[in-house]
Amino acid sequence: MTFELKRPQIKKPLAKLPFPLRAPSTPLSVEPLPADENTGANYDTEWARSPGARAFRGALTTAVMKPAMTMLASPTVKGLDRLDSLDGPAIFAANHHSHLDTPLLITTIPEPWRSELVVGGAADYFFSSRAKGAVAALTLAAFPVERDSTGRKTVDLAAEMLDEGWSILIYPEGGRSPDGWGQPFRRGAAYLSKRCDVPVVPIHVEGTGRILRKGRKLPNPSTSKITFGAPVKANEGERTASLSERLEASVAELADEATTDWWTARQRAHAGTTPPMHGPNAGAWRRVWALDQDRRNKPKRTWPRL
Amino acid sequence: MASQPKRAPRPGLVLDVDRSTPPVLFHHGEGFRLEKLPPERSRIIYPAEPLPGLADPDGAIRDALANPTGDSEPLHALLFAGMKLTIAFDDISLPLPSMQKPDIRQRIIEAVLDLAAAAGVDDVHLIAALALHRRMTEPELRHAVGDRVYDAFAPQGSLYNHDAEDPDGMVILGQTPHGEDVQISKRAAESDLVVYVNINIVSMDGGWKSTATGLSGYQALKHHHNPETMRNTKSMMDKDNSELHRSNWRQGKVLKDSDLKIFQIETTINNNTFGHDGPMSVLQKREWEWSPRDRASFLAMQTGLKAMSGRARRNVFQSWKAPYEMTSVQAGEVEAVHDKTIENVYKQHLVPVEGQTDIMTMGLPYICPYNVNSIMNPILVMCLGLGYFFNMYKGRPLVREGGVLIMSHPTPWEFHPVHHPSYIDFFEQVLTETKDPSEMSEKYEKQFAEDEWYRHLYRTSYAYHGVHPFYMWYWGAHALEHLGQVIIVGGDTRSVRRLGFRPASTLNDALEMATDVVGPQPTITHYHNPPILMADVT
Numbered sequence: 001m002t003f004e005l006k007r008p009q010i011k012k013p014l015a016k017l018p019f020p021l022r023a024p025s026t027p028l029s030v031e032p033l034p035a036d037e038n039t040g041a042n043y044d045t046e047w048a049r050s051p052g053a054r055a056f057r058g059a060l061t062t063a064v065m066k067p068a069m070t071m072l073a074s075p076t077v078k079g080l081d082r083l084d085s086l087d088g089p090a091i092f093a094a095n096h097h098s099h100l101d102t103p104l105l106i107t108t109i110p111e112p113w114r115s116e117l118v119v120g121g122a123a124d125y126f127f128s129s130r131a132k133g134a135v136a137a138l139t140l141a142a143f144p145v146e147r148d149s150t151g152r153k154t155v156d157l158a159a160e161m162l163d164e165g166w167s168i169l170i171y172p173e174g175g176r177s178p179d180g181w182g183q184p185f186r187r188g189a190a191y192l193s194k195r196c197d198v199p200v201v202p203i204h205v206e207g208t209g210r211i212l213r214k215g216r217k218l219p220n221p222s223t224s225k226i227t228f229g230a231p232v233k234a235n236e237g238e239r240t241a242s243l244s245e246r247l248e249a250s251v252a253e254l255a256d257e258a259t260t261d262w263w264t265a266r267q268r269a270h271a272g273t274t275p276p277m278h279g280p281n282a283g284a285w286r287r288v289w290a291l292d293q294d295r296r297n298k299p300k301r302t303w304p305r306l
Numbered sequence: 307m308a309s310q311p312k313r314a315p316r317p318g319l320v321l322d323v324d325r326s327t328p329p330v331l332f333h334h335g336e337g338f339r340l341e342k343l344p345p346e347r348s349r350i351i352y353p354a355e356p357l358p359g360l361a362d363p364d365g366a367i368r369d370a371l372a373n374p375t376g377d378s379e380p381l382h383a384l385l386f387a388g389m390k391l392t393i394a395f396d397d398i399s400l401p402l403p404s405m406q407k408p409d410i411r412q413r414i415i416e417a418v419l420d421l422a423a424a425a426g427v428d429d430v431h432l433i434a435a436l437a438l439h440r441r442m443t444e445p446e447l448r449h450a451v452g453d454r455v456y457d458a459f460a461p462q463g464s465l466y467n468h469d470a471e472d473p474d475g476m477v478i479l480g481q482t483p484h485g486e487d488v489q490i491s492k493r494a495a496e497s498d499l500v501v502y503v504n505i506n507i508v509s510m511d512g513g514w515k516s517t518a519t520g521l522s523g524y525q526a527l528k529h530h531h532n533p534e535t536m537r538n539t540k541s542m543m544d545k546d547n548s549e550l551h552r553s554n555w556r557q558g559k560v561l562k563d564s565d566l567k568i569f570q571i572e573t574t575i576n577n578n579t580f581g582h583d584g585p586m587s588v589l590q591k592r593e594w595e596w597s598p599r600d601r602a603s604f605l606a607m608q609t610g611l612k613a614m615s616g617r618a619r620r621n622v623f624q625s626w627k628a629p630y631e632m633t634s635v636q637a638g639e640v641e642a643v644h645d646k647t648i649e650n651v652y653k654q655h656l657v658p659v660e661g662q663t664d665i666m667t668m669g670l671p672y673i674c675p676y677n678v679n680s681i682m683n684p685i686l687v688m689c690l691g692l693g694y695f696f697n698m699y700k701g702r703p704l705v706r707e708g709g710v711l712i713m714s715h716p717t718p719w720e721f722h723p724v725h726h727p728s729y730i731d732f733f734e735q736v737l738t739e740t741k742d743p744s745e746m747s748e749k750y751e752k753q754f755a756e757d758e759w760y761r762h763l764y765r766t767s768y769a770y771h772g773v774h775p776f777y778m779w780y781w782g783a784h785a786l787e788h789l790g791q792v793i794i795v796g797g798d799t800r801s802v803r804r805l806g807f808r809p810a811s812t813l814n815d816a817l818e819m820a821t822d823v824v825g826p827q828p829t830i831t832h833y834h835n836p837p838i839l840m841a842d843v844t
Contacts, residue, residue: 024328
C-alpha cells in the first residue's frame with residue numbers, strides 16, 4: 001500500500017470569486033501599470049502635519065493610544081532624565097520588534113518632542129496604497145522611507161522636516177525583527193544627524209516582540225520596557241559609518257542595561273563585552289533557542305510560597 | 307477642465323489573450339457583460355488613452371480663425387457690414403455622448419459672432435445642419451450653442467433647425483459630372499459667407515460632408531446614401547477608400563465652383579468618453595488595471611442598473627455628459643482643413659493591427675448617432691454594429707471575408723414613437739419581406755421618402771425623415787456583403803431574427819454557432835469600443 005502525501009495548500013477564499021469581486025490578474029504579455037504616483041515614497045504627507053491633523057492626533061494619542069498601550073504593553077520607561085540636556089529637534093532611533101513599537105514610543109517620548117514628532121514608515125508597506133498611507137500619516141504622523149535604498153526624496157523630506165523643527169522617530173534596522181534578535185543598523189539616521197546637525201537619541205524597546213511579534217495578528221498582553229539613552233552626535237570629522245556604529249552600540253548597551261542593571265551594562269560596555277543585539281551566528285532554531293535562554297533559566301517564582 | 311492622469315497617455319493596444327487575462331468588458335446596451343475569451347487564439351484591441359486637450363481652447367479657436375489653413379483669408383477679413391452670414395453647425399448626433407458644457411460649438415460660434423459683431427454684420431442666421439435627422443429641441447440647441455447665443459438669435463427666428471423638405475427653403479446648385487444633384491439650404495446658398503462649425507468625433511465626419519450633406523436634402527443625399535455606394539465604401543472611416551466621400555467631394559466641388567463661399571471650422575476631440583475619474587471611468591480602463599475602487603463602482607453600477615426599469619436605465623445613461631476635450635481646431639478652406647482634421651483624429655483613434663480574424667466580437671453601447679435622448683431600436687443596433695463599428699477600419703476589415711460578427715446588445719423590440727415613426731413601419735413592412743438593401747431600395751425607398759405623413763412629422767415634430775431607416779440599413783451594406791454570419795448575444799430573439807441575424811444566449815453559444823461558418827478553433831478579435839478606436843489593419 002502506498003500513501004500519497006498531499007502538499008498542504010494555503011486557502012485563499014477570495015481567489016475563487018469571479019472577477020470583478022476579486023482583483024484581476026495581469027495578462028502575461030503586458031507590463032503592469034507603474035505604481036500610483038501618490039503612493040510609496042511619493043506619497044505626500046504634508047497634510048498630516050497641518051494643525052487640524054495634529055490636533056486629531058493629539059486627541060487620539062491621549063484618548064486611545066495611551067490607554068491601549070498601558071493595557072497591552074504595561075510599559076516601564078527609563079532614562080528620560082537623559083533628555084534633560086536635549087534642546088530642539090532630535091532623531092529618536094529605536095530597535096524594532098513589533099507594530100506596537102510606534103504607538104508605544106509615541107506615547108512615551110515626552111513633550112515637547114511628542115507633539116512635533118514624525119515617524120519614518122516603510123514606503124513599500126505603510127504607503128503601498130493611498131488609503132493605507134492616509135491612515136498611517138494621520139494616526140502616526142508617518143512619512144514614507146524607502147527601505148531598499150536611501151532615496152534622495154526620503155532624505156530631503158526628512159531633512160526639511162528637521163529644519164522645520166520636527167523630531168523624527170526612525171528604526172535604523174529597516175523593519176521589524178523577523179526572529180526576535182536585532183538587525184544591523186542602516187546608516188540613514190546617522191547620515192541625517194550629520195547632515196542636519198541634530199542629535200540622535202538611542203532607544204531600546206524590550207518586550208513588544210512577545211506581545212505582537214512579526215507575523216502575529218492578535219496581541220498577547222505582556223510587559224515592556226523602554227530605555228532612553230543619552231543623545232549622540234557626530235564628533236568633529238567623524239564619518240557617518242562610525243556614528244552609525246556608535247549608535248548601534250548605544251542601543252545594545254541600553255539592551256544590556258534593560259536586562260541587567262546600569263552598572264553591569266556600563267562595565268561591559270567599557271570592557272567591550274556588551275552582548276551583541278543580533279544574536280549568535282547560527283541556524284534559525286539555535287537563534288530562537290538562544291533568545292529564549294534567559295527566560296528559561298529564570299526562576300518562575302521569585303517570591304516565597306506561603 | 308477635466309482632470310488628467312499624471313502619466314502620458316498610452317497608445318492603443320492589441321492584447322493576445324492568455325489564461326491570465328481577466329474577463330473582458332462588453333458594452334450591452336444600457337448594461338455590461340464580462341466575458342472570458344478563449345486563450346491563445348483571441349486578441350483584444352484596446353483604444354488609446356485620451357490625448358491631452360488644448361490648454362487654451364478659446365485661444366486656439368481665435369488663433370485658427372485669424373490664421374486659416376489652405377487658400378482662405380482670415381475670418382475677420384471675410385466679414386463686412388451689410389453681408390449675409392450663415393453659421394451652420396453639427397447637430398445632436400455629434401459628439402457621442404453629448405459633451406459637458408461648454409460645448410465646442412458654443413465656444414466657436416461665440417468667437418465667430420464676436421468677429422461678426424466687430425465687423426458690423428447684422429444679418430446672421432444659425433442653422434443646425436441636420437440633413438434628414440430629427441430636429442433638435444430647445445434644450446438640445448441651448449446645450450450646443452449656449453444660452454447667450456440661443457437667447458440672442460432664437461427669439462428672432464434666426465437660430466433654427468435645417469428643413470430639407472421646405473419647398474421654398476432648398477435650392478439645387480447644379481450637378482456633378484456623375485449626374486449627382488447638389489442641393490443646399492437656400493439661406494446658405496444666398497449668403498455671402500457660410501461658416502460651418504464641426505465636431506469630428508470619427509474620421510467620417512467633416513470635410514464636404516458637413517455642408518454638402520448637413521445642409522442638403524433627399525434629392526442630393528440619395529446619390530450616395532444608397533446600397534451600391536455603401537457597398538463600395540471600404541470603409542466610410544477611410545476617406546480615400548470611401549465611395550461615399552468621393553461622391554460628397556464631387557458635390558463639394560460643385561459648391562466650391564458656385565459663388566458660395568464657405569469658411570470651414572473643424573475640431574477634434576479626445577476619447578475621454580467616461581472621464582479619468584468618477585463613476586463611469588472604469589469603462590475606459592483596461593480590465594487588469596481595475597483598482598478596488600473601479601471594481602466596486604462597476605459592481606455598484608451593475609447592481610443599480612439591474613434594479614432599475616428600462617426607462618430609468620435609459621435616462622441615467624442618456625444624462626451622461628462626456629468630459630471630452632478639444633485636441634485641435636483648424637479653420638479655412640474645406641479640404642485643407644479636413645486633411646489636418648483627419649490627421650488629428652487618427653492620432654487619437656488609430657491602432658495598428660496585424661492580420662484579419664475569423665470572428666469579430668463587439669459590445670454595443672447604449673448610444674449611436676441617431677438615438678440621443680431616445681431609444682436604440684433594432685435597426686439602430688444593426689446600424690451601429692454593421693455600419694459604424696464594423697467600418698472602424700483602415701486597410702482591411704478586422705474580420706475576414708465570410709467571417710462571423712458577434713455583437714452583444716439586448717436589441718429590444720422598442721421604438722421611439724416620436725423620433726422614429728418610419729422605423730416602425732420599416733421594421734414591420736420592409737424587413738418582414740427583405741433584408742437585401744438593393745431590393746428594399748428599389749421597392750420601398752421612394753415610397754417612404756416621399757410619404758407626406760413622414761414628411762410632416764420630420765418638418766413639424768421631432769421625427770427622423772421617412773427615408774432614414776433605409777439609410778441605416780444601407781450603412782451596413784458593406785458588412786452584410788462581407789460577413790458570413792451575424793450573431794447577437796443576449797438580444798430579444800424575435801428582434802434579432804427580424805433583422806436576419808442569429809440570436810445566442812451566451813458568448814460561448816455564439817462562438818460555438820460561429821464554428822459552423824468559420825470552422826473549428828477560429829481566431830477571435832474583440833473590438834473594445836467605446837472609447838472609440840479605429841483599427842489600421844495590415
